[in-house]
Amino acid sequence: MTTATGAVEADQDRKAPGRPRSARADEAIIEAVLDMLAEGTAFEALSIEAVAARAGVGKATIYRRWPNKEALLFDAVKTVKGEPAQMGGGSVREDIVALLAPAGHLEHSRAGQIMPCLLAEMQRSPELRHVYQRISEPRRDLMRTVLRRGIAEGTLRPDLDLDMVVALLFGPLIAQSLVHWSPDTAREDLIERLVTAVWPAIAATAPADGS
Amino acid sequence: MTTATGAVEADQDRKAPGRPRSARADEAIIEAVLDMLAEGTAFEALSIEAVAARAGVGKATIYRRWPNKEALLFDAVKTVKGEPAQMGGGSVREDIVALLAPAGHLEHSRAGQIMPCLLAEMQRSPELRHVYQRISEPRRDLMRTVLRRGIAEGTLRPDLDLDMVVALLFGPLIAQSLVHWSPDTAREDLIERLVTAVWPAIAATAPADGS
Amino acid sequence: MTTATGAVEADQDRKAPGRPRSARADEAIIEAVLDMLAEGTAFEALSIEAVAARAGVGKATIYRRWPNKEALLFDAVKTVKGEPAQMGGGSVREDIVALLAPAGHLEHSRAGQIMPCLLAEMQRSPELRHVYQRISEPRRDLMRTVLRRGIAEGTLRPDLDLDMVVALLFGPLIAQSLVHWSPDTAREDLIERLVTAVWPAIAATAPADGS
Amino acid sequence: MTTATGAVEADQDRKAPGRPRSARADEAIIEAVLDMLAEGTAFEALSIEAVAARAGVGKATIYRRWPNKEALLFDAVKTVKGEPAQMGGGSVREDIVALLAPAGHLEHSRAGQIMPCLLAEMQRSPELRHVYQRISEPRRDLMRTVLRRGIAEGTLRPDLDLDMVVALLFGPLIAQSLVHWSPDTAREDLIERLVTAVWPAIAATAPADGS
DNA sequence: CGTTAATCGAGACGGTACGTCCTGTCTTCGG
DNA sequence: CCGAAGACAGGACGTACCGTCTCGATTAACG
Numbered sequence: 001m002t003t004a005t006g007a008v009e010a011d012q013d014r015k016a017p018g019r020p021r022s023a024r025a026d027e028a029i030i031e032a033v034l035d036m037l038a039e040g041t042a043f044e045a046l047s048i049e050a051v052a053a054r055a056g057v058g059k060a061t062i063y064r065r066w067p068n069k070e071a072l073l074f075d076a077v078k079t080v081k082g083e084p085a086q087m088g089g090g091s092v093r094e095d096i097v098a099l100l101a102p103a104g105h106l107e108h109s110r111a112g113q114i115m116p117c118l119l120a121e122m123q124r125s126p127e128l129r130h131v132y133q134r135i136s137e138p139r140r141d142l143m144r145t146v147l148r149r150g151i152a153e154g155t156l157r158p159d160l161d162l163d164m165v166v167a168l169l170f171g172p173l174i175a176q177s178l179v180h181w182s183p184d185t186a187r188e189d190l191i192e193r194l195v196t197a198v199w200p201a202i203a204a205t206a207p208a209d210g211s
Numbered sequence: 212m213t214t215a216t217g218a219v220e221a222d223q224d225r226k227a228p229g230r231p232r233s234a235r236a237d238e239a240i241i242e243a244v245l246d247m248l249a250e251g252t253a254f255e256a257l258s259i260e261a262v263a264a265r266a267g268v269g270k271a272t273i274y275r276r277w278p279n280k281e282a283l284l285f286d287a288v289k290t291v292k293g294e295p296a297q298m299g300g301g302s303v304r305e306d307i308v309a310l311l312a313p314a315g316h317l318e319h320s321r322a323g324q325i326m327p328c329l330l331a332e333m334q335r336s337p338e339l340r341h342v343y344q345r346i347s348e349p350r351r352d353l354m355r356t357v358l359r360r361g362i363a364e365g366t367l368r369p370d371l372d373l374d375m376v377v378a379l380l381f382g383p384l385i386a387q388s389l390v391h392w393s394p395d396t397a398r399e400d401l402i403e404r405l406v407t408a409v410w411p412a413i414a415a416t417a418p419a420d421g422s
Numbered sequence: 423m424t425t426a427t428g429a430v431e432a433d434q435d436r437k438a439p440g441r442p443r444s445a446r447a448d449e450a451i452i453e454a455v456l457d458m459l460a461e462g463t464a465f466e467a468l469s470i471e472a473v474a475a476r477a478g479v480g481k482a483t484i485y486r487r488w489p490n491k492e493a494l495l496f497d498a499v500k501t502v503k504g505e506p507a508q509m510g511g512g513s514v515r516e517d518i519v520a521l522l523a524p525a526g527h528l529e530h531s532r533a534g535q536i537m538p539c540l541l542a543e544m545q546r547s548p549e550l551r552h553v554y555q556r557i558s559e560p561r562r563d564l565m566r567t568v569l570r571r572g573i574a575e576g577t578l579r580p581d582l583d584l585d586m587v588v589a590l591l592f593g594p595l596i597a598q599s600l601v602h603w604s605p606d607t608a609r610e611d612l613i614e615r616l617v618t619a620v621w622p623a624i625a626a627t628a629p630a631d632g633s
Numbered sequence: 634m635t636t637a638t639g640a641v642e643a644d645q646d647r648k649a650p651g652r653p654r655s656a657r658a659d660e661a662i663i664e665a666v667l668d669m670l671a672e673g674t675a676f677e678a679l680s681i682e683a684v685a686a687r688a689g690v691g692k693a694t695i696y697r698r699w700p701n702k703e704a705l706l707f708d709a710v711k712t713v714k715g716e717p718a719q720m721g722g723g724s725v726r727e728d729i730v731a732l733l734a735p736a737g738h739l740e741h742s743r744a745g746q747i748m749p750c751l752l753a754e755m756q757r758s759p760e761l762r763h764v765y766q767r768i769s770e771p772r773r774d775l776m777r778t779v780l781r782r783g784i785a786e787g788t789l790r791p792d793l794d795l796d797m798v799v800a801l802l803f804g805p806l807i808a809q810s811l812v813h814w815s816p817d818t819a820r821e822d823l824i825e826r827l828v829t830a831v832w833p834a835i836a837a838t839a840p841a842d843g844s
Numbered sequence: 845c846g847t848t849a850a851t852c853g854a855g856a857c858g859g860t861a862c863g864t865c866c867t868g869t870c871t872t873c874g875g
Numbered sequence: 876c877c878g879a880a881g882a883c884a885g886g887a888c889g890t891a892c893c894g895t896c897t898c899g900a901t902t903a904a905c906g
Contacts, residue, residue: 589805
């Protein structure tokens with residue numbers, strides 16, 4: 001695949017003459033970027049020079065791989081995949097809670113620290129947005145699978161607007177992590193409250209109907 | 212009152228010796244900032260020098276009013292209040308849709324263009340976050356009022372977790388405006404789909420109906 | 423006067439709006455360059471960054487005045503005028519020796535330290551050569567005046583090729599200062615030996631003639 | 634013998650295991666340097682990378698032979714020997730003119746193009762100066778031989794300060810080639826004018842005549 | 845005749861200087 | 876005193892070169 005602004009990958013299988021690029025440098029650079037992002041480094045202070053210094057790398061080594069700062073950020077974010085958020089195979093409700101957990105505690109993971117920093121950039125860069133979507137899609141897909149299982153089991157209503165329910169579950173958590181509406185003390189059981197609030201809309205309680 | 216990072220206001224009522232500050236300059240600067248934000252100017256390109264040039268103003272005229280770039284942004288955002296989103300006094304469901312409308316079409320207003328740019332900054336600056344909350348609070352409060360009216364009318368369930376329902380309604384729209392999960396074609400009736408999906412969770416169980 | 427590559431002088435008499443350029447910065451920069459040249463700083467080590475650091479000046483302050491390193495050198499050299507080499511008004515021979523003295527001891531003055539560094543650049547830059555010529559011309563002219571006085575007094579031959587005699591007197595000293603042909607011990611009385619050697623060619627000894 | 638800054642020569646007669654150094658590379662490198670110098674390449678643009686590219690050689694191949702750029706220049710210059718400036722065995726004056734000719738037309742030969750570039754470096758590097766002296770010494774020696782022959786013939790004065798006369802003859806030409814004092818139109822018969830001007834100082838006083 | 849070892853072109857490595865641009869402060873004018 | 880204009884010290888940008896290093900591929904002489 002060819003990324004628009006990403007690293008210049010010599011993706012040919014042809015032999016590359018000359019000294020090969022150092023994998024250690026690649027890792028050190030990306031790690032330095034992610035660490036600085038996660039540390040809460042002000043976005044303007046995330047200078048290439050600082051990255052180079054922190055990674056123990058020359059500036060040219062960075063610019064040999066990425067044409068500019070934006071592209072470096074781009075690829076750094078691409079590497080933030082996070083764990084697929086295993087669900088224990090319990091009840092549908094338990095699985096939903098398990099899937100929401102990482103999104104509910106975004107501020108405690110490096111990925112969570114990083115995401116908000118990129119939102120502004122995403123507004124301008126469709127590519128960066130695509131990356132974000134690609135990262136979040138697997139979790140959303142997993143959620144859809146769980147919902148379909150619930151429908152099959154009869155636990156959930158069969159006429160669910162799947163995409164909207166997914167948005168209903170993730171959206172408030174994402175917004176909360178950005179805006180911090182609720183006081184911090186209430187955040188602990190936020191996911192539980194959220195699922196409880198949404199549950200009547202999705203559970204297959206026989207007679208009640210709203211549409 | 213002196214805000215932490217806000218404009219340095221000469222809040223004394225005492226006579227100000229010398230030439231008074233130009234109100235035209237104030238407006239021109241704020242307008243320049245908002246225009247550039249709304250135009251999709253890259254955040255890093257929103258330099259004080261560019262703002263000064265666009266406003267036809269000297270750099271010192273800006274720094275005399277705000278101590279730094281952040282404070283300028285801060286005050287610029289404060290002026291974006293937006294209209295309180297009038298609701299026609301119809302059914303509860305109609306009012307909810309009316310209140311969600313501006314948030315659902317964020318990308319078509321200047322305020323909507325500006326918001327995402329501030330989210331990243333908000334992560335670092337609690338003050339800026341406070342401003343955002345102050346701006347959004349009236350709308351959320353209005354929503355709570357409508358929900359309470361619905362409960363009183365018997366249209367909505369009396370045991371609603373009000374804050375969570377508000378989050379359930381606004382959160383997905385905010386997340387959507389930032390992440391653009393859904394394809395653009397589906398966005399038109401996004402609010403309708405959202406309310407429809409949420410409705411079973413909030414509508415009074417047995418007899419009442421909101422459509 | 424407008425120099426081709428020299429400093430961008432606002433030679434208009436019109437008022438210049440804004441803060442005027444700092445004369446202290448001008449001096450500090452030029453002095454730093456000349457000091458570093460005279461100290462025997464390797465030409466490649468004469469970096470703009472080093473000059474800025476030594477002058478206690480930002481790099482932009484240098485680049486605001488000169489477009490590049492070459493132009494800075496150019497103007498720095500222009501300021502090296504050296505003293506007009508006073509001659510005591512003694513005999514013609516004594517005056518000649520007095521005029522040659524600074525050229526004969528070039529390596530002991532800052533100007534002498536600087537000149538050789540510029541010769542290579544002069545080969546490419548006619549402008550720089552012009553500066554060198556402008557600096558050296560007064561001395562050469564003074565020498566011509568002395569020679570004409572000697573001719574008028576009858577001390578020197580009336581048919582002298584003035585320019586060539588000047589070249590005969592300065593040329594060997596210049597070449598010597600660059601190439602260091604003679605061992606250092608012989609340099610003390612070099613001027614005396616030179617004048618002694620040249621003297622028969624210019625003195626008005628009546629009968630001898632070579633042409 | 635190992636020169637301080639010169640090429641690292643494997644001066645042992647011992648067997649050299651492994652692949653021997655390519656003589657073609659040696660030549661190509663030196664030729665590339667001399668060509669670029671003669672082409673008027675700005676001295677700062679004479680980068681090792683450019684030399685390597687021009688010579689069709691890897692950078693390491695250069696650094697394996699010379700420790701740094703200076704040493705490469707050093708050896709490149711050493712190879713510029715120039716022809717010994719044949720003299721036709723005519724009169725002493727004719728021989729002098731013949732010996733001066735190459736120095737008088739320095740700017741038309743590659744050697745002449747190169748020399749000025751080295752003068753600046755010579756100021757720092759005694760070694761490089763030594764090379765220059767070694768190159769120029771044969772010509773100066775030849776001149777001394779001619780002068781001694783003139784003295785023996787009775788054409789020249791017997792009490793000449795030989796070294797000074799040599800300096801008197803070469804010095805002005807060298808200075809002229811660097812500084813370009815005289816206008817170009819006068820340069821054609823420069824040597825003739827020089828010898829004519831010097832002649833009275835060296836010709837035997839009474840009877841002899843050199844023209 | 846296969847081993848061995850230094851060479852070759854190529855190019856990545858950590859550094860450093862370049863010349864440009866922006867920040868936040870300052871210093872001059874004219875109003 | 877304010878306003879515009881713009882210079883100031885500082886520092887990051889992205890480029891180019893230095894001198895070193897590491898590749899796979901030669902290329903001889905030794906065994």
